[in-house]
Amino acid sequence: MPDSNNFKLDLKLVVCSRCNNAFMVQRKTLDDTKELVCDNCIRLEKRKRELQISVMENVLKVENEMEASIVKMKNELSTNNSKFNKQFFLENIKKRAKALSKSVELLEKIEDSKDEKYIKEYIELFEEMKKDSST
Ligand SMILES: [Zn+2]
Missing domain, CATH: 1.20.58 (Methane Monooxygenase Hydroxylase; Chain G, domain 1)
Structure with a gap:
């Protein structure tokens, strides 16, 4: 059962494949086939x-x-x-x-x-x- 904190907890720190800067994405939008771009x-x-x-x-x-x-x-x-x-x-x-x-x-x-x-x-x-x- 999702609670209101879920949104925050679901963020993940990732690294942009272009500039190497770290940024946050929602875990559920992560897609292994897609490049991570800030x-x-x-x-x-x-x-x-x-x-x-x-x-x-x-x-x-x-x-x-x-x-x-x-x-x-x-x-x-x-x-x-x-x-x-x-x-x-x-x-x-x-x-x-x-x-x-x-x-x-x-x-x-x-x-x-x-x-x-x-x-x-x-x-x-x-x-x-x-x-x-x-x-
Ligand atoms: Zn970038």
């Missing part, structure tokens, strides 16, 4: 997923803009415009390609670590890319 890590995972979606959107946007740049460059070349700054376009494309590979690097770091500083770095990088591509 609330902090669950929140972090959720943020990562949201970030990945926005990153994918940004990557697609930057890719489209790079493509548009290349089309523009081709057009400029075919009109033989002497004022056309080929170097500028090339530098622009190089810069974006570099930012894209940096973003992949950061994404891997975010995956591998529990550190939110990479998420912050990532957001800054993409804010910068967005700024660049709109000029």
Whole structure:
């Protein structure tokens, strides 16, 4: 017969498999097939997923803009415009390609670590890319 103290007595101290911090769970929710993950890590995972979606959107946007740049460059070349700054376009494309590979690097770091500083770095990088591509 369960009594009112049962709820408290049923708590068990477990260790989060991601961050190794100890936390309490209700014994009846314990499931051997499930990984033990604390609330902090669950929140972090959720943020990562949201970030990945926005990153994918940004990557697609930057890719489209790079493509548009290349089309523009081709057009400029075919009109033989002497004022056309080929170097500028090339530098622009190089810069974006570099930012894209940096973003992949950061994404891997975010995956591998529990550190939110990479998420912050990532957001800054993409804010910068967005700024660049709109000029
Ligand atoms: Zn954790």
